[in-house]
Amino acid sequence: MAATAATAVLAALRGFFGRFRWRPQAPALAGGVRGAARSAAAGRPDYDLLVIGGGSGGLACAKEAAQLGKKVAVVDYVEPSPRGTRWGLGGTCVNVGCIPKKLMHHAALLGAMIHDAPHYGWGVPQQVPHDWSKMAEAVQNYVKSLNWGHRVQLQERKVSYFNMKASFVDEHVVRGVTKGGKETLLSAKHIVIATGGRPRYPTEIEGALEHGITSDDIFWLKESPGKTLVVGGSYVALECAGFLTGLGLDTTVMIRSIPLRGFDQQMSALVTDYMASHGTRFLRGCTVMSVKRLPDSQLQVTWKELASGGEGTDTFNTVLWAVGRVAETRNLDLEKAGVDINPKSKKILVDAREATSVPHIYAIGDTAEGRPELTPTAIMAGRLLAQRLCGQSKDLMDYDNVPTTVFTPLEYGCVGLSEEEAVARHGADHVEVYHAYYKPLEFTVAERDASQCYIKMVCLRKPPKPVLGLHFLGPNAGEVTQGFALGIKCGASYAQVMRTVGIHPTCAEEVTKLRITKRSGMDPTVTGC
């Protein structure tokens, strides 16, 4: 009884003050490093804000807080991948995600345009070779310039930067260790954890760790990956397989169950259909059993066909695992700070204010449970958090209707609910789906296959028929979807979309011309102007 009351009082006091309070350091800890331990003893934290992780979320939060006058430090460290790949400041997006991915996707699209060019009169030879090393060097140089840009920005905004691996000593003190083993203690009033995630290796599969690579490595390869097996059905898997195919490499994708889990499944099927009819080989319903290195240094992969129980085997130059990502929380010693995680996903549990189970410790980005694994949401959440911590704002991050795009060879942009989600939430009778197959003008002259170019708008059936979700499959899907995301954010109705005049000739205008419902059963193919 007394214990509970005492705990309750302590908890109330903690919540009430919510500020840094000095805790006596355990003798073992105080023995080692001076500096932070001493200032902690004096009751003064080293920093107002300490950000662990220098990626999209972490840097945005740190820079915003510094701009608002706070004393900020960023601790960033990249554990090399099992292959030994490492990179600089900026996080996953800059180094091994969005940026190099989009550049290589663009390189592949350029290949397709070269192929179309003769139709438009260009005297381009049909067989144009692609030099992976040249592309990789250009992409890697651009990424390095971004690393440097972030470095300069942090310095200019007076944000202290430490290239150290961080872990908690207690709820206000973090230990940082450099590559060389040097230790520093840093204390802060508020701490933001933005350590992101890393690709998962299926270590249960023989040879997976020793012989396979992941998205951490593919963008930093100096030599072409050659004939590649991409394992996984995620957007990482499909985007990588997509550009590898587009660059002329023999590419196979192995998907155990469904592609793009979590996305609208009708659209996902169209995405993979397009890839399958444009040179990517798919092995559906299969899982890898083993990966072995052959004397000629190729990789022998054996797999099981789940439906038939049969086996398959083939040789590849590269095996790329894209079977999910794991939050980087293992080595943070979160228990020492009292920060709770989801034991399954290892992600940090947060509330609507991005606060963890410890009031002055926050988590944003991929490392936080229930958040979209996207750069723009991490950035916005980081900035809003900084503003709240500095007393500038009370606004919380809105995670609804976040638009995104999968940059597969035929791009898929979406915002809002999938058809399945809308039906699950409102019931099939209350949902109206407008759809259309269309043909981009650019595909006509070049005789390109537009069978999967498709748009779907999911609305509530009841007037004013608010738009619940928009799904666009076609060229430049990201550019098309961005503007419509604003419309949905403002609560656009089907009538308002129909009143919006289209820009002609574009693919985006087809959204404003959606008239055929799924319910009607009519042919949704667009014909001419």
Next chain:
Amino acid sequence: MALRGPRSPPSPSLLGSCRHQVLGPPGSRFAPPHVGPASGQSHPKPSPGYLRFRSAFPMAPYLEVMVSGFEDFNRAVEQHKGKTIFAYFTGSKDAEGKSWCPDCVEAEPVVREGLKHICEECVFIYCQVGEKPYWKDPNNDFRTNLKITAVPTLLKYGTPQKLVESECLQADLVEMLFSED
């Protein structure tokens, strides 16, 4: 922190064997380029391709190479292939040792100060790009071949690491460029 070498001014008997100093006594061999605020003293303009060499005794210092113009610059880079090369691009100086580029005049002492943090065995190329009309030509060699868009520019050759214009005036940025890898 790595040892940087002696900081005492060079004695005449050790000329040519000591680490390059930030402020040379006026009129000494170390004087060009003039590094303090303009003092009205005249200093000889270095001849094109003039190479200043510091021996590796007693501790390996950095090497400073002074060049003028694009061809000279490329030659210096070729000569020191394989080493870490830093390059500072400035508007050329007149007979009085003053550059036509006011930002360059302001930045130079900051860069000189930052050189204290440069790694050993590194090469520092001090490059005068040319007269103002040459520089203003949008097709000048530096712009087209090296993508140098402004002076002063301080960069680590072969990497995207560079500081441009007002960034060169910030001592902590300059120090960061010279010391970080």
